[in-house]
Amino acid sequence: MTPVLKPVFEPVTGRYLRLQIGGKAHRLYVEEAGTGVPLVCLHTAGADSRQYRALLNDADILSRFRVIAFDMPWHGKSSPPAGWQTGEYKLTARAYVEIIMAVVDALGLDRPVAIGCSIGGRAVLHLALEHARRFRALIGLESGAHAAPYYDLDWLNRPDVHGGEMCGAMISGLIAPTAPEADRWETIWHYMQGGPGVFKGDLHYYTSDGDVRARLADIDTRACPLYLLTGEYDYSCTPGDTRALADQIPGAQVTIMEGLGHFPVSEDPPRFLAYLRPVLAAILEGTPGPGRGS
Amino acid sequence: MVAGAIDGLGEMANADAWLVHRGRFLDVTFLLATGGEEYLVRIYRGRIEEIVKGPHVMPRWTFALGAPRDAWIAHWQPVPPPGFHDLVAMIKTGALKLQGDQHLFMANLRYFKDLLALPRAQPEAAR
Numbered sequence: 001m002t003p004v005l006k007p008v009f010e011p012v013t014g015r016y017l018r019l020q021i022g023g024k025a026h027r028l029y030v031e032e033a034g035t036g037v038p039l040v041c042l043h044t045a046g047a048d049s050r051q052y053r054a055l056l057n058d059a060d061i062l063s064r065f066r067v068i069a070f071d072m073p074w075h076g077k078s079s080p081p082a083g084w085q086t087g088e089y090k091l092t093a094r095a096y097v098e099i100i101m102a103v104v105d106a107l108g109l110d111r112p113v114a115i116g117c118s119i120g121g122r123a124v125l126h127l128a129l130e131h132a133r134r135f136r137a138l139i140g141l142e143s144g145a146h147a148a149p150y151y152d153l154d155w156l157n158r159p160d161v162h163g164g165e166m167c168g169a170m171i172s173g174l175i176a177p178t179a180p181e182a183d184r185w186e187t188i189w190h191y192m193q194g195g196p197g198v199f200k201g202d203l204h205y206y207t208s209d210g211d212v213r214a215r216l217a218d219i220d221t222r223a224c225p226l227y228l229l230t231g232e233y234d235y236s237c238t239p240g241d242t243r244a245l246a247d248q249i250p251g252a253q254v255t256i257m258e259g260l261g262h263f264p265v266s267e268d269p270p271r272f273l274a275y276l277r278p279v280l281a282a283i284l285e286g287t288p289g290p291g292r293g294s
Numbered sequence: 295m296v297a298g299a300i301d302g303l304g305e306m307a308n309a310d311a312w313l314v315h316r317g318r319f320l321d322v323t324f325l326l327a328t329g330g331e332e333y334l335v336r337i338y339r340g341r342i343e344e345i346v347k348g349p350h351v352m353p354r355w356t357f358a359l360g361a362p363r364d365a366w367i368a369h370w371q372p373v374p375p376p377g378f379h380d381l382v383a384m385i386k387t388g389a390l391k392l393q394g395d396q397h398l399f400m401a402n403l404r405y406f407k408d409l410l411a412l413p414r415a416q417p418e419a420a421r
Binding site: 150151155160161162165166168169170172173174176177178232233235 | 377400
């Protein structure tokens with residue numbers, strides 16, 4: 001007799017959400033786990049919601065938060081909209097905010113917390129500017145007001161260079177050298193799986209269209225608290241970039257994370273969660289929390 | 295010693311079967327500069343065929359990677375400091391200069407990052 005084994009499922013449920021974004025029908029892949037305050041998770045450019053696998057499996061966080069991570073259109077298991085084949089993908093600030101608010105509305109979330117990394121870290125600044133009262137708190141990881149490109153982005157999408165190899169190799173150095181090997185290489189794998197031109201298209205937002213430098217004075221942390229956490233090994237959004245951002249936003253709380261790079265959520269989850277837990281506790285308690293106030 | 299690290303680079307690379315496999319479509323000669331010394335590194339099908347120390351008269355290469363000696367030493371620390379832990383990070387800060395035709399370097403970026411990180415396994419390289 002073969003012993004009957006019980007399947008080992010994680011607490012994560014994945015489903016497809018049908019909704020309209022920008023007048024087009026979309027089928028977004030959404031994962032969630034836990035109960036409590038909604039915590040909407042925004043992945044980095046060229047990646048997908050698997051980056052949040054540790055949050056979606058953390059019993060302590062799941063006891064207090066409903067953790068929701070979705071794949072942006074074009075990413076992970078969310079296909080591009082019909083007609084994608086006729087033009088270049090370029091993410092804009094308007095489109096990104098529209099995607100996030102469409103998900104918040106479709107799920108009927110009441111004042112969720114949003115946490116985003118890299119382009120997601122920029123997006124929370126746009127949320128702070130345009131929808132502050134719709135959110136309980138905003139957490140920006142690797143968050144800067146602008147990023148100038150430091151290499152020719154055309155390398156990411158051209159027929160004579162393998163896009164998956166290129167994207168993986170390009171971002172590999174943004175991970176701290178101390179990151180556990182399995183998490184480092186899973187993070188890189190997600191990048192290797194991106195569709196052609198998707199990472200580059202996201203960077204249009206990161207390096208050009210999403211520049212919020214001129215609007216920072218309009219962010220009001222009394223309307224919605226803002227926490228900024230950046231890894232010391234991040235050379236895309238450096239600790240200096242995040243400090244410069246916070247200097248322009250009264251009340252923003254800054255934490256520089258040792259031994260972490262540009263993908264804290266995914267590259268070294270235990271180390272990152274040690275920094276995140278006090279922030280989540282402060283949000284629930286309504287206190288300023290850790291970090292240096294600006 | 296930086297020179298010692300580069301002298302040992304060929305043997306370390308060729309002993310790494312997975313690195314050589316990933317470079318199986320790579321044939322190139324590049325110039326590696328360490329602030330004073332220049333080396334021509336000739337790669338054929340992912341194997342390092344030779345590393346020739348300069349000075350060179352009329353050297354021919356496809357691309358060149360040059361950084362001061364201290365920058366290479368920082369890059370080769372077992373846990374390199376932020377900014378020196380990755381070739382692209384060093385390019386961004388200006389510590390590393392990439393010149394010439396970048397195509398093969400970029401198309402094989404993981405190969406070159408891994409190749410030039412090999413001296414981290416040699417403790418004497420980090421001094």
